[in-house]
Amino acid sequence: MKVIILNEEIELKDPVLPLGRPTLGSAGETGDWRTYRPKFIEENCIKCYKCWLSCPEGTIRVDAHGEYPYIDYVYCKGCGVCVHVCPGRKKQKALEMTPE
Amino acid sequence: MNVKIPEMMNRPEVLLRGNFACAGCGLSIAYKTAISALNRPIVVIPACCASVIQSLHPNVTYNVPTLNIAFAAHASAASGIARAKKMRGEDTTTVVWSGDGGTYDIGLATWSGAAERNENIIHFCYDNGFYSNTGAQRSSATPRGAVTTTTPGGKREKRKSVVRIMAAHDIPYIATASIGYPRDLYTKVKKASLIEGYRFILIDAPCPTGWNSDPAITPELGELSVKTGFFPLYEIEEGKLTFSKRSIRYKDPANRLPVENYLEKQGRFKSMTSDQIKLLTDDLQHEWDMLSRLE
Ligand SMILES: Cc1ncc(C[n+]2csc(CCOP(=O)(O)OP(=O)(O)O)c2C)c(N)n1
Ligand code: SF4
Numbered sequence: 001m002k003v004i005i006l007n008e009e010i011e012l013k014d015p016v017l018p019l020g021r022p023t024l025g026s027a028g029e030t031g032d033w034r035t036y037r038p039k040f041i042e043e044n045c046i047k048c049y050k051c052w053l054s055c056p057e058g059t060i061r062v063d064a065h066g067e068y069p070y071i072d073y074v075y076c077k078g079c080g081v082c083v084h085v086c087p088g089r090k091k092q093k094a095l096e097m098t099p100e
Numbered sequence: 101m102n103v104k105i106p107e108m109m110n111r112p113e114v115l116l117r118g119n120f121a122c123a124g125c126g127l128s129i130a131y132k133t134a135i136s137a138l139n140r141p142i143v144v145i146p147a148c149c150a151s152v153i154q155s156l157h158p159n160v161t162y163n164v165p166t167l168n169i170a171f172a173a174h175a176s177a178a179s180g181i182a183r184a185k186k187m188r189g190e191d192t193t194t195v196v197w198s199g200d201g202g203t204y205d206i207g208l209a210t211w212s213g214a215a216e217r218n219e220n221i222i223h224f225c226y227d228n229g230f231y232s233n234t235g236a237q238r239s240s241a242t243p244r245g246a247v248t249t250t251t252p253g254g255k256r257e258k259r260k261s262v263v264r265i266m267a268a269h270d271i272p273y274i275a276t277a278s279i280g281y282p283r284d285l286y287t288k289v290k291k292a293s294l295i296e297g298y299r300f301i302l303i304d305a306p307c308p309t310g311w312n313s314d315p316a317i318t319p320e321l322g323e324l325s326v327k328t329g330f331f332p333l334y335e336i337e338e339g340k341l342t343f344s345k346r347s348i349r350y351k352d353p354a355n356r357l358p359v360e361n362y363l364e365k366q367g368r369f370k371s372m373t374s375d376q377i378k379l380l381t382d383d384l385q386h387e388w389d390m391l392s393r394l395e
């Protein structure tokens with residue numbers, strides 16, 4: 001790795017800075033943590049995206065505005081936030097928790 | 101006007117999936133909402149849950165440049181970065197992302213210096229009201245009556261008003277926000293990002309692990325803390341305070357939900373006596389009264 005110190009280029013053999021890189025699944029496949037799984041029920045979904053707004057993990061995925069959301073089960077930790085905030089259609093939630 | 105959801109959806113993803121945060125973590129909601137509102141952010145993080153959830157070296161869950169640093173150096177490191185980037189003509193937004201321990205307590209002298217110099221940084225404090233990552237010790241943000249490992253009988257003192265200390269520095273922008281209202285939070289961050297100088301945003305961020313609450317109700321706790329008057333939402337611009345739309349009606353105590361609605365959903369308040377709840381209610385009213393003087 002080359003670094004510039006006081007205008008001089010210096011070659012460092014070993015990286016001296018503990019530099020990390022953005023990584024998906026930096027703590028592993030956290031879907032393993034789940035005991036309950038949120039299940040999506042399309043006919044009750046009004047595409048309000050409240051689930052997307054509040055999911056702490058970013059595991060509610062929406063490909064484009066106007067599309068239905070879906071869940072990334074590889075990393076979803078099963079916290080139940082999305083189910084709790086979902087208004088659904090006519091009081092029928094579009095998400096529900098089911099045992100793993 | 102609050103931001104529309106499509107705008108938020110078009111922003112880059114700043115917090116990557118599969119990290120060490122507990123299920124239902126309020127800090128995660130705060131981080132992904134607030135940091136995604138910024139253009140080219142550089143984030144300085146002192147020791148706190150935010151430094152833990154980024155996971156194990158060399159993997160990092162944050163998708164933005166991040167510097168981990170000691171408590172007492174957060175705002176000074178950010179000051180240096182912001183100045184260096186300006187000298188180099190780079191258009192970046194330098195921020196401190198700290199817990200309440202790192203803002204109310206341990207990093208106070210540092211941010212006070214940076215605020216006095218009016219450094220061009222945004223200081224975020226996600227407030228879960230205690231030291232969570234080291235095992236739930238009290239902080240000066242812990243509310244009266246809350247059980248932590250160092251206040252097993254419930255904290256005897258009231259929560260400190262860090263915002264009023266911050267306000268005494270006469271910085272250009274201060275706001276409070278909550279993960280119960282992500283669009284309001286995003287809108288305030290966006291507004292702050294267009295202002296120059298030291299800006300401070302305090303975010304109510306429930307912590308199911310330390311509060312002993314159901315992870316699924318994290319956003320509901322954020323809403324309840326506003327509706328019970330526990331956590332008022334407001335902005336202070338050039339010394340003038342304006343209560344936010346979500347909070348203005350709770351200025352009148354008659355409009356507030358009973359504070360018990362909020363307390364009973366959290367194990368940390370389970371053992372509170374009615375006398376303690378009365379004292380807590382007085383603490384909350386005192387804070388509203390003091391804030392109203394700044395209107
Ligand atoms: C100078 C110093 N004192 C103490 C510690 C130990 N320590 C690490 S994180 C922490 C508490 C942080 O609490 P807070 O800022 O509220 O963040 P949270 O853990 O709640 O996310 C403490 C005391 C430290 N790292 N450095
Ligand atoms: S259960 Fe929790 S982590 Fe999983 S998708 Fe819903 S909100 Fe996200």
Ligand code: SF4
Nearest residue numbers: 045046048049051086
């Ligand atoms: S919160 Fe419920 S109704 Fe709204 S988009 Fe998500 S699943 Fe659909």
Ligand code: SF4
Nearest residue numbers: 122125149232307309
């Ligand atoms: S202890 Fe609390 S703040 Fe820390 S990661 Fe867990 S839920 Fe989030």
